[in-house]
Amino acid sequence: MTDIYSEQARNRRTTFFLILGFFVFVVLVGASLDVYQHGSFDALRVPVSTVVAGSFATLNTVIAFYFGSSLVLASLGAAPLEFENLTHKKFHNVATEMAIASGLPMPRLYVLPDPSPNAFATGRNPENACVAVTQGLLDVMNREELQSVVAHEMAHIKYNDILTMTVVSALLGAVSLLSDWAVRSWRYGGIRPRRSVKGRGLHPLALLVIALFVLFSPLVSRIIAMAVSRTREYQADAGAAEFTRNPLALASALEKIKNSSSPLRSAHRGTAHLFISDPLHRKMDDREGIVADVLSTHPPIEKRIERLKRMAYVMTGGQAPGA
Amino acid sequence: MGILYYLIPLIVIAAAVVWAVAVYNGLVTLKNQVENAWRQIDVQLKRRHDLIPNLVGAVKGAMEFEKETLGRVIDARAKALGATTVAQKGLAENFLTEALGRLFALVENYPDLKSNANVLSLQEELTSTENRIGFARQFYNDIVARFNIRQSVFPSVVIASAFGFKKAEYFQTEPGTHDAPKVDLSLR
Numbered sequence: 001m002t003d004i005y006s007e008q009a010r011n012r013r014t015t016f017f018l019i020l021g022f023f024v025f026v027v028l029v030g031a032s033l034d035v036y037q038h039g040s041f042d043a044l045r046v047p048v049s050t051v052v053a054g055s056f057a058t059l060n061t062v063i064a065f066y067f068g069s070s071l072v073l074a075s076l077g078a079a080p081l082e083f084e085n086l087t088h089k090k091f092h093n094v095a096t097e098m099a100i101a102s103g104l105p106m107p108r109l110y111v112l113p114d115p116s117p118n119a120f121a122t123g124r125n126p127e128n129a130c131v132a133v134t135q136g137l138l139d140v141m142n143r144e145e146l147q148s149v150v151a152h153e154m155a156h157i158k159y160n161d162i163l164t165m166t167v168v169s170a171l172l173g174a175v176s177l178l179s180d181w182a183v184r185s186w187r188y189g190g191i192r193p194r195r196s197v198k199g200r201g202l203h204p205l206a207l208l209v210i211a212l213f214v215l216f217s218p219l220v221s222r223i224i225a226m227a228v229s230r231t232r233e234y235q236a237d238a239g240a241a242e243f244t245r246n247p248l249a250l251a252s253a254l255e256k257i258k259n260s261s262s263p264l265r266s267a268h269r270g271t272a273h274l275f276i277s278d279p280l281h282r283k284m285d286d287r288e289g290i291v292a293d294v295l296s297t298h299p300p301i302e303k304r305i306e307r308l309k310r311m312a313y314v315m316t317g318g319q320a321p322g323a
Numbered sequence: 324m325g326i327l328y329y330l331i332p333l334i335v336i337a338a339a340v341v342w343a344v345a346v347y348n349g350l351v352t353l354k355n356q357v358e359n360a361w362r363q364i365d366v367q368l369k370r371r372h373d374l375i376p377n378l379v380g381a382v383k384g385a386m387e388f389e390k391e392t393l394g395r396v397i398d399a400r401a402k403a404l405g406a407t408t409v410a411q412k413g414l415a416e417n418f419l420t421e422a423l424g425r426l427f428a429l430v431e432n433y434p435d436l437k438s439n440a441n442v443l444s445l446q447e448e449l450t451s452t453e454n455r456i457g458f459a460r461q462f463y464n465d466i467v468a469r470f471n472i473r474q475s476v477f478p479s480v481v482i483a484s485a486f487g488f489k490k491a492e493y494f495q496t497e498p499g500t501h502d503a504p505k506v507d508l509s510l511r
Contacts, residue, residue, distance in 0.1 A: 094454075097451060103360075
């Protein structure tokens with residue numbers, strides 16, 4: 001059912017609605033603040049917060065689209081390769097191999113100076129794609145495992161997942177910023193309900209709406225991240241197996257990632273969903289069920305390993321792995 | 324009925340022409356992809372041919388007792404350089420892969436070679452090149468399969484034979500081994 005073109009189209013659609021949703025959300029927050037401050041839209045002449053929020057959303061979308069990948073890379077402290085280093089050279093070679101296997105242009109490569117093994121891809125299209133891995137990943141993986149991890153990232157590039165995920169990252173940062181700002185202004189004055197408009201029926205309702213926005217904006221942003229990430233990981237795993245014809249290598253790479261205990265220092269809420277495995281090691285990722293599906297950015301790593309092993313079983317025509 | 328009498332056949336013909344053009348263009352696109360994929364293989368084969376003299380030079384001193392193995396690598400390279408058709412190249416490159424495999428296995432017996440930074444780096448380059456050839460071949464064969472299937476299934480077979488499209492040759496792996504079957508990407 002999921003051929004590559006429908007997958008790419010789905011990602012373009014998702015990105016469009018994400019941006020639209022983000023826009024509407026931010027403008028609504030702005031409008032709610034206006035209403036909150038003045039009692040109703042009738043009472044004010046210039047909807048200052050709405051206009052500010054609108055321009056903020058526009059600017060942010062443009063930045064997210066064109067500079068999202070640079071922002072993400074910078075916020076994680078990604079550095080370009082050093083070719084004197086044999087592990088970096090190997091990474092470059094493996095990426096070249098996977099570019100050939102996938103028929104994609106060569107992505108730009110980066111290394112994060114972090115001992116926790118992990119990897120991610122970012123960019124707005126295959127021509128402007130970047131793949132970054134941690135030094136920890138280069139140190140603990142053998143050639144085949146590294147190859148399968150890079151293949152997983154190349155699959156994200158091929159399906160155009162990177163556009164959606166990068167835009168989400170850049171927008172997520174903005175939403176958290178906005179909600180923080182709203183919470184602050186609520187607490188420290190600035191916006192206060194006017195006693196004079198108390199008689200209007202709209203007022204408590206508006207208050208409720210704002211309260212919801214302020215309280216739930218971090219949650220909403222989380223839900224967006226999850227909506228775009230969970231099935232994608234399974235699909236990219238399958239894509240990696242298609243490029244390398246070696247699903248067991250990815251299974252053993254995931255096993256190694258699972259067993260490394262240290263979380264990635266530079267990763268945070270806004271970028272966690274980009275990685276091959278949740279860099280924050282959140283408990284929710286190991287669970288299953290409806291709540292976990294909504295609240296987690298990654299499927300349980302066990303489940304992914306199991307699927308990969310099943311894939312290997314099918315590929316060898318039903319022989320036991322290694323036979 | 325006057326106008327419809329002429330209009331309906333016209334519409335049918337127009338639809339047929341549009342379809343034929345679409346199928347033809349699809350075939351031409353695939354043909355170009357096959358050629359591009361083949362060029363990619365060629366680039367990697369050349370890369371391997373260029374790396375071999377360096378490797379032989381680096382290990383020659385320490386491996387004087389392995390003259391035969393070294394000689395086989397050099398011969399296989401020369402034969403591969405002389406091959407012209409897809410089938411010939413496939414065969415010659417297989418010999419080269421085999422000869423290199425034997426050489427690498429022998430390098431394992433020489434501790435000073437195994438720890439030599441130059442040899443290690445060359446070995447990494449050749450390993451990568453071997454992989455690149457493998458993956459380029461995989462990519463090429465996948466496209467050839469799509470191209471050939473398109474030419475033999477109905478209804479596109481009609482267009483393919485009318486315009487004289489020829490099936491592309493697979494880049495063969497050595498007899499006895501086989502590529503792992505293609506993974507089905509659909510998640511059911």
